[in-house]
Each structure stands twice: as structure tokens, then as C-alpha cells.
Amino acid sequence: MLKVENLTKVYPNGTVALREVGFEVQDGEFLAVIGLSGSGKSTLMRCINRLIEPTSGRIIWDDTDLTALSPAEMRKMRRQIGMVFQQFNLVKRTSVMTNVLSGRLGYVSPYQSLFNYFSPADHARALRNLERLGLRDKAYVRADSLSGGQQQRVGIARALMQEPKLILADEPVASLDPVLSHSILKYLEQMNKEDGITVLCSLHFLDLVHRYSTRAIGLKEGRIVFQGLPQEIDDAQFKTIFGQEAERVTIL
Amino acid sequence: MSPSSSHPPNALLASVFSLLVPGAGQLYLRKRARGLAVLAGVLVLAYLINWADTNFKIEATVNWLWFVFVLFWLWNVFDAYRLARGQTTLNRLGLLLAIVIVYVIGWQVTDINPDRLVTRFKDVQVVFRALVYPDLFTQAGGSWQPSENFGDIIGKIVDRPAPDLLVQLGLAQKGATVPTPVLGKMAETIAIGLMATVLAIIFAIPLSFFAAHNIMSHVPGGTFIYYAMRTFLNIVRSVDTIIWGLIIVVWVGLGSFAGTLALTIHSIAALGKLYSEEVEHIDPGPIEAITATGANLLQIIRYAVIPQIVPPFLAYTLLRWDINMRMATVVGFVAGGGIGFFVVETIRKGGYEQYAAALWAVAIVIILVDYVSAKWRERILAGEVKVSAEAPKPFYTSLRALFWLALGLAVFILCWQLAEIDLRKLFEPAPTFVKVVRDFVAIDVSPDVLDTVLKQMLITIFQALLATTLGGLVAVPFSFLAARNLMGGNALSLVLYYLARGVLNVLRSIEALLYVAIFVFWVGIGPFAGMLALAITTFALIGKLFSEAIENIDPGPLEAIAATGANALQMIVYAILPQIIPPFISYLIYQWDINIRIATIVGFAGGGGVGLLLNTYFGMLQYHKAGTVVAMIVVVVAAMDLASAKIRERMV
Numbered sequence: 006m007l008k009v010e011n012l013t014k015v016y017p018n019g020t021v022a023l024r025e026v027g028f029e030v031q032d033g034e035f036l037a038v039i040g041l042s043g044s045g046k047s048t049l050m051r052c053i054n055r056l057i058e059p060t061s062g063r064i065i066w067d068d069t070d071l072t073a074l075s076p077a078e079m080r081k082m083r084r085q086i087g088m089v090f091q092q093f094n095l096v097k098r099t100s101v102m103t104n105v106l107s108g109r110l111g112y113v114s115p116y117q118s119l120f121n122y123f124s125p126a127d128h129a130r131a132l133r134n135l136e137r138l139g140l141r142d143k144a145y146v147r148a149d150s151l152s153g154g155q156q157q158r159v160g161i162a163r164a165l166m167q168e169p170k171l172i173l174a175d176e177p178v179a180s181l182d183p184v185l186s187h188s189i190l191k192y193l194e195q196m197n198k199e200d201g202i203t204v205l206c207s208l209h210f211l212d213l214v215h216r217y218s219t220r221a222i223g224l225k226e227g228r229i230v231f232q233g234l235p236q237e238i239d240d241a242q243f244k245t246i247f248g249q250e251a252e253r254v255t256i257l
Numbered sequence: 258m259s260p261s262s263s264h265p266p267n268a269l270l271a272s273v274f275s276l277l278v279p280g281a282g283q284l285y286l287r288k289r290a291r292g293l294a295v296l297a298g299v300l301v302l303a304y305l306i307n308w309a310d311t312n313f314k315i316e317a318t319v320n321w322l323w324f325v326f327v328l329f330w331l332w333n334v335f336d337a338y339r340l341a342r343g344q345t346t347l348n349r350l351g352l353l354l355a356i357v358i359v360y361v362i363g364w365q366v367t368d369i370n371p372d373r374l375v376t377r378f379k380d381v382q383v384v385f386r387a388l389v390y391p392d393l394f395t396q397a398g399g400s401w402q403p404s405e406n407f408g409d410i411i412g413k414i415v416d417r418p419a420p421d422l423l424v425q426l427g428l429a430q431k432g433a434t435v436p437t438p439v440l441g442k443m444a445e446t447i448a449i450g451l452m453a454t455v456l457a458i459i460f461a462i463p464l465s466f467f468a469a470h471n472i473m474s475h476v477p478g479g480t481f482i483y484y485a486m487r488t489f490l491n492i493v494r495s496v497d498t499i500i501w502g503l504i505i506v507v508w509v510g511l512g513s514f515a516g517t518l519a520l521t522i523h524s525i526a527a528l529g530k531l532y533s534e535e536v537e538h539i540d541p542g543p544i545e546a547i548t549a550t551g552a553n554l555l556q557i558i559r560y561a562v563i564p565q566i567v568p569p570f571l572a573y574t575l576l577r578w579d580i581n582m583r584m585a586t587v588v589g590f591v592a593g594g595g596i597g598f599f600v601v602e603t604i605r606k607g608g609y610e611q612y613a614a615a616l617w618a619v620a621i622v623i624i625l626v627d628y629v630s631a632k633w634r635e636r637i638l639a640g641e642v643k644v645s646a647e648a649p650k651p652f653y654t655s656l657r658a659l660f661w662l663a664l665g666l667a668v669f670i671l672c673w674q675l676a677e678i679d680l681r682k683l684f685e686p687a688p689t690f691v692k693v694v695r696d697f698v699a700i701d702v703s704p705d706v707l708d709t710v711l712k713q714m715l716i717t718i719f720q721a722l723l724a725t726t727l728g729g730l731v732a733v734p735f736s737f738l739a740a741r742n743l744m745g746g747n748a749l750s751l752v753l754y755y756l757a758r759g760v761l762n763v764l765r766s767i768e769a770l771l772y773v774a775i776f777v778f779w780v781g782i783g784p785f786a787g788m789l790a791l792a793i794t795t796f797a798l799i800g801k802l803f804s805e806a807i808e809n810i811d812p813g814p815l816e817a818i819a820a821t822g823a824n825a826l827q828m829i830v831y832a833i834l835p836q837i838i839p840p841f842i843s844y845l846i847y848q849w850d851i852n853i854r855i856a857t858i859v860g861f862a863g864g865g866g867v868g869l870l871l872n873t874y875f876g877m878l879q880y881h882k883a884g885t886v887v888a889m890i891v892v893v894v895a896a897m898d899l900a901s902a903k904i905r906e907r908m909v
């Protein structure tokens with residue numbers, strides 16, 4: 006279970022990106038995070054695995070306070086928390102295989118990994134994960150020769166290599182067209198349902214929230230302004246989250 | 258000028274202002290940049306004419322120059338008048354007048370004597386014959402054999418006493434001789450270029466991180482280190498390799514090692530700058546992603562940073578290797594070692610056949626290096642995509658990798674020896690070194706020294722200007738022959754195309770400093786010879802760039818103009834020229850900038866200009882004055898760099 010308490014983040018330039026944010030996520034949930042651009046979604050995701058150091062507040066993950074861990078302990082903990090990015094963040098000039106294997110770095114011997122050595126078991130695991138995402142035949146091509154949707158699937162395969170209990174997906178489909186968006190979210194849904202991985206996913210479109218998430222939170226200017234079931238987001242709720250001028254749009 | 262403005266500009270007043278003080282009328286009309294440019298133009302032209310009059314015997318033309326100068330002054334009045342009346346100004350006329358003055362002075366002070374090209378042509382035929390029959394092979398007993406000169410340049414096999422190792426292995430008897438390969442000056446040159454590149458990489462990589470803004474902004478006090486490192490790299494880079502050579506020779510003595518060091522120092526600065534810019538362009542995304550997997554710092558560097566920087570680093574290094582190989586062919590002029598030193602010696606002895614052979618050897622090696630470096634870079638930047646569905650075998654187990662590793666190591670050791678690298682020498686500099694450096698830094702600023710240096714510096718700038726013009730003029734028609742898209746028509750034009758390309762490539766592979774000897778023999782020592790040598794390299798380089806610009810012409814406008822029913826001439830004027838003139842001018846300005854750098858060193862081979870002065874001062878151990886020359890070169894080169902970059906920026 007993930008519990009976020011009074012989380013506040015103030016950037017060095019004085020921007021307050023999160024204000025006293027608190028919520029809980031039960032194991033196995035698919036939690037959507039919605040909010041306007043600049044509302045603090047990315048900051049929240051990155052505070053959870055401490056890619057960004059929170060200013061104050063606590064993050065409790067399975068009874069461990071992540072904010073109290075030393076850097077080395079935090080690195081160990083990150084193995085359980087996979088992350089998927091809007092820009093995919095693959096190492097473009099290396100092969101798909103190396104990108105996927107790099108998801109294993111937290112587990113392997115640091116010295117062997119410096120020589121690009123991964124055990125046969127890890128290779129097999131990587132191929133299995135690629136197979137699952139329909140990319141088995143792309144294992145040895147360069148990452149940047151893939152299309153956007155394929156690159157994001159590689160990103161998911163990399164996260165799966167961590168055998169995570171939690172996946173943080175920061176606008177995983179914002180750079181993709183609608184058809185691909187559904188395909189990527191279906192994969193995340195599959196991981197959520199079949200493997201029981203908890204998913205935190207920030208999304209822009211309400212349709213997608215309705216279709217895939219089990220629960221949602223709405224952020225506005227760093228504050229939580231909505232918490233509940235996706236179906237509960239009515240027009241009034243929608244306007245509190247996205248502002249009075251916002252119009253609902255549907256995709257596909 | 259809008260009629261509604263409360264003070265309609267008075268055209269007469271503006272003209273009178275400009276008549277009294279050039280540019281004043283334009284300033285009065287609120288054209289600040291124009292007014293200042295006109296004023297600066299008048300001052301510079303007057304200074305130049307006066308300078309040429311007092312320093313050179315130009316009685317015959319000086320009055321004509323003043324006459325044109327007066328015309329320029331009158332043009333400025335006229336310009337103010339038309340400006341005030343809101344009429345179109347005649348920029349080109351003013352520019353033309355100024356250009357006439359500059360070129361006439363340039364012609365005089367660089368001692369141009371076209372008649373000598375004709376009258377002494379008979380003498381120089383010796384050199385041309387040598388170029389056709391270089392001293393590489395001799396005919397002995399009906400068969401061709403490598404000549405002695407071939408051995409000096411490329412290498413030979415001589416009998417040497419057997420080394421102990423062979424004796425111990427029982428492969429040779431004690432005291433017996435075995436045939437041993439001895440490599441020549443060209444191999445030494447290759448070794449110098451290679452070692453300088455390798456050494457430069459080792460130092461440039463760590464330095465580049467200190468000169469990268471994105472890294473240093475995370476380190477306390479980093480911003481200061483960043484600016485200090487950037488400034489340091491820029492200063493070191495602005496001093497030419499040849500001049501570094503002069504300084505290094507004082508430190509470690511004449512020889513290949515000095516040449517290698519000079520090249521290394523300049524390369525460290527050049528590579529350091531390029532590398533750091535590449536580090537600044539690292540994409541932070543992958544770093545974030547790898548961090549999120551729980552990787553530690555070393556793993557992050559290995560998996561997110563190195564894959565991003567290795568390809569561009571390699572590409573820059575290959576480019577630098579190419580440059581270093583070229584510089585290695587001339588660094589011997591001052592530092593000793595390599596084919597440059599060989600050329601100096603053969604010319605002193607009048608061995609033009611040996612000199613010609615050296616030129617051919619240089620051409621072949623440099624063309625090869627150029628080709629390999631370009632192909633390799635292309636492959637790196639394109640990034641070959643592997644499509645096999647099988648896992649590649651790990652690198653270190655493959656035999657081929659081992660073979661390359663061993664070969665690389667062997668080449669490294671061989672080059673280390675050929676370049677006479679002796680790190681101990683670095684720590685035991687000549688006893689006078691400290692004094693020399695102190696003298697060198699305390700530059701001599703007495704008026705007559707400054708006067709002399711300035712005079713030679715101006716000659717150098719004019720040399721570069723005339724060489725760029727001459728080379729550019731010849732290159733224009735030639736570049737059409739070397740453009741693939743124009744010459745693909747029939748077999749004859751294809752032959753012409755390959756011929757033109759070949760000529761450009763061969764000429765381009767040899768540095769200006771190596772050409773000077775031919776022209777010294779032809780027209781005599783002095784700025785004219787240096788100018789001609791520069792014109793040759795300019796022609797080769799500009800010809801290549803021009804032909805590429807022609808190849809890149811967009812066919813769209815051609816089609817559009819043709820569709821209007823235009824004839825061939827109209828198509829050239831309206832569709833081709835507008836597309837090629839801007840890049841041509843941009844290349845020419847860039848080339849002038851490069852030529853000024855090279856013109857500062859052609860003096861070392863008898864090509865006149867500021868290099869001659871530097872060589873003399875160093876020869877006479879007058880380091881204060883040598884320091885003045887170097888300081889002047891650094892300032893002028895930096896100013897020209899800036900000006901040329903600004904002008905080219907405005908053009909695109």
C-alpha cells in the first residue's frame with residue numbers, strides 16, 4: 006500500500022509545485038492522476054521514487070517511510086517501483102535489448118554490468134517481456150529506429166524487468182496518437198490485472214480515465230481537488246479540476 | 258522620410274555636414290550605423306593610403322589612390338543628400354570605390370609581380386618536371402627500384418645487428434646482421450598526427466566536463482570553473498599549432514616530440530571545446546529513467562551518459578585526426594620532425610625531385626586519411642541499424658576484437674617510438690626556458706617594434722585577402738566542372754567531372770606551407786610567393802565547397818522559371834545565381850578568415866608576412882618582440898573570427 010502524507014514540494018526558484026498533498030493507494034489499484042499542465046502531476050510522480058526530493062511530508066510504501074531512507078536504501082527500494090515516461094526516455098543509440106536489460110541494473114552486480122554483462126536468466130527474462138509486448142523481433146535493432154508506440158512498449162518492458170510492485174506512469178500516452186494510446190494503456194491494464202501491479206498513471210483525457218482507472222485524483226495548482234471514482238467526475242467536478250473555461254473533449 | 262514629420266530633413270544641411278565630416282550627414286539623419294561605417298571607412302582608407310605611401314615605394318599610384326579617395330568622400334556627400342531626399346542610396350558605388358583602394362594597396366604591398374610568373378617560368382619548369390617525375394624510383398639494371406629518397410620518405414630495409422631477443426630465441430647468431438625495416442619521414446608524420454590525437458583525447462575528455470555548463474551548475478563554485486575553463490580553452494585554441502611549436506621547441510628541443518606536443522596542445526583545446534558542447538547536449542531523459550531503475554552512479558554513467566556521448570565524441574575525434582594529420586605535415590617547419598622538416602632540408606639543398614616526392618607522399622596519405630575519416634564519421638553519425646534477431650556475441654570473447662586490440666596496441670607502441678615521445682623531457686626543460694617564457698610574456702610595446710609588427714600584420718591580412726580573391730575567382734568556373742548534377746550528361750562531361758574532382762582533392766591535401774617552396778623558386782622570397790601558395794589551397798577548398806553548393810541547388814525554382822518560357826541565360830540569372838551567390842560569399846568570407854591564420858605562418862617557408870618576422874625574432878632570441886608578434890596575431894585572428902562570424906550570421 007502506498008500512502009502519501011502532507012507532501013509539499015517547493016522548487017529552488019520558489020515555485021510551489023505540491024501543497025500538502027495526501028492520498029492512499031491500495032495494492033492492485035489503477036489510480037489516474039488528472040490535472041492541467043503545470044498542476045504538479047510530474048512532480049508528484051517523481052517525488053514518490055525520489056527522483057525529486059520532496060520538501061516536506063511523508064511517503065509510506067508497505068510500512069517503509071521512503072522519505073527517511075538513505076540514498077543507498079532508496080536505490081534498493083526503487084527496484085520495486087517501475088517508471089514509464091512521456092518521452093519514453095530510451096537510450097536512443099543502443100539496442101532495444103540493452104535498454105530493456107538496463108531495467109535490471111538495480112539487481113545485478115555493479116561491476117559485471119559495467120561490461121554490459123547480464124546473466125542468461127536476465128536475457129531470457131528480457132526476451133520474455135519483449136515477447137509479451139509484441140516486440141520479440143525488434144530485440145536487436147537500435148531503439149531510435151522504432152516508432153513512438155513501439156518505443157513506449159520498450160519503456161514498459163524495461164519497467165517490467167524490475168519486477169515492480171508499483172508502476173509510475175507519467176503521461177505515458179501524451180506523445181502518442183489516440184489509437185496507440187489505447188494500445189499502451191491496455192498493456193498497463195494487463196500488468197495491473199494479471200500481475201497485480203499497482204499503477205499510478207497521469208492522464209490528460211477523461212475518456213481514458215473512465216475506461217482504464219479504478220480510481221482518480223485531481224490536482225490543481227499543487228492541491229488535491231478531487232478524490233473518488235472516475236464515474237463521479239461530473240461537469241461540476243470537471244470544472245473545478247480544469248477551470249471554468251474548459252470543455253470536455255472525447256477521443257475516439 | 259515621411260512628409261508628416263515635424264522637421265523635414267534638410268538635404269543641403271546633411272550634404273554640408275557630410276562634406277565637412279564624412280558620415281556626419283548620415284548621423285544627422287539618424288542613420289547611426291551607416292554614419293559610423295562611412296566615417297570608419299574614410300579613416301581606414303586614409304590611414305592605409307598614408308601607410309602604404311610611407312612604407313612602400315608607390316609614388317606611381319599614390320596620387321591615383323588619393324583621387325579615388327576624394328571620390329569616396331564625394332560619394333559620402335551624395336549619399337547623405339539622397340538619404341535626406343528619401344531616394345534610394347547607391348551602396349554599391351561606395352563599396353566599389355573602397356574596394357578599388359584596398360585592392361590597389363594590397364597589390365602593391367604584397368609585392369605582386371605577374372610578369373615574374375612569365376619571365377621565370379622557364380626556371381620553374383625544373384620543379385614541374387620534378388613533380389611529374391618525383392624521386393621515388395630509379396631504374397637500375399632494367400628494373401625499377403625504390404630510390405634512396407623513397408627510403409627516406411616511406412621506409413627501407415637495412416641490415417642491422419641482430420637484437421638480443423632474436424639471439425636468445427636462437428633465430429639469429431650473435432653478431433650477425435638481420436634485415437630490419439626502418440620507417441621514413443612519412444611514417445613519422447603519421448605517428449605524430451596519431452599520437453597527438455590520442456594524447457589530446459586523454460586530456461580533452463576530463464577537461465570537457467569542467468567546461469560543460471549543465472554539469473558545472475550542479476557543483477558548488479562550478480560556474481566560476483566553467484567560465485575559467487572556457488576562457489582557457491579559447492585562448493589556447495586561438496594560437497596556431499605552428500606558433501605552439503616555436504614555444505615548445507624552447508621547452509623540449511627540436512624533434513618529433515616537440516611537433517607532437519604542439520599538435521597535442523592545440524588539439525586538447527579544440528577537442529575540449531567540441532566535447533563540452535556535446536556534453537551540454539546530453540538528453541536528461543535516459544539519465545532519469547536509469548536512475549529510476551535503482552542503478553548506482555557508475556551504472557548511470559555507463560548506461561545513460563556514455564552511449565549518448567561516445568558517437569559524437571568519436572566523430573569529432575576523427576575530424577580532428579584528419580586535421581592533425583595535415584598539421585603534422587607542416588609542424589616540422591618549426592618544431593622539427595616529420596615530412597615538414599624533411600622538406601625544409603631538401604629545399605635548402607635544392608633537391609626539388611626529393612621535394613616533389615614528398616609532396617606526392619603527403620597527397621596520397623592525406624587523401625587516404627580524409628577518405629577513411631569521412632567514411633567512418635558517416636557511419637557513426639548514421640548509426641548502422643542491426644536487424645539480426647540473434648543476440649550478438651559478447652565483445653570480449655570474439656577473436657576479431659582481440660586481434661584489433663593487439664594491432665591497436667602494436668601501432669600505439671610503434672607510433673610512440675616514431676614520435677620520439679619522451680615524457681621525462683617535459684620535466685627537465687632547457688635551463689633557459691623560464692627566462693624565455695618570462696621574456697615572451699613581457700611583450701615589447703616600443704613604438705618602432707609595434708610599427709614593424711603592424712606593418713607585417715597588414716601585409717599578412719592583404720595576402721589573405723588577395724589569395725582569397727584569386728583562389729575564389731579561379732574556383733568559380735572550375736566548380737561548375739566539379740558539380741555532379743551539371744556534369745552527368747555524357748561520357749566526356751563525366752570524365753571532366755572526375756578530373757576536376759581529382760585536381761581539387763590532390764591540391765587540397767597539401768598544406769599551403771608546403772606549396773610555398775614552389776613559388777619561392779618561381780617568383781622569389783616574399784609575400785607574393787606566400788600569397789600564391791595560399792591561393793592554391795583556397796582554390797582547392799573553395800572549389801570543393803562551391804561545387805557542393807551547386808550540387809545542392811533546389812530544382813524547384815529552375816522548373817518554375819523554365820515554365821515561364823525563359824531561356825538558358827534567364828534561367829541562370831533568375832534561378833541559379835540567387836541560389837548560389839549567398840553561399841559563395843559566405844564561404845569566401847569564411848575562407849578569408851582561415852587564410853589569415855595560415856598567412857601568419859607562410860613566412861616560415863619564405864612566404865613573407867608576419868611569420869617571417871616571428872621566425873626572425875625567434876632565430877635572434879628576441880623573445881620580447883616575438884611575444885609582441887604572437888599577441889598581435891592572437892588579437893587579429895580573434896577579431897577576424899568574430900567579424901567573419903557576425904557577417905556570415907547576417908547573411909543567412
Ligand SMILES: Nc1ncnc2c1ncn2[C@@H]1O[C@H](COP(=O)(O)OP(=O)(O)OP(=O)(O)O)[C@@H](O)[C@H]1O
Pocket residue numbers: 016017018020021022040041042043044045046047048049
Ligand atoms: N525543475 C523545476 N524548477 C522549477 N520549477 C519547476 C521545475 N519543474 C517543474 N516546475 C514547476 O512546477 C509546477 C508543476 O510542474 P509539473 O511538471 O509537475 O506539472 P505537470 O502537471 O506534470 O505539467 P505537464 O502536464 O505540463 O507535464 C509548474 O509550475 C512548473 O513550472
Ligand SMILES: [Mg+2]
Pocket residue numbers: 046047048175176
Ligand atoms: Mg508533466
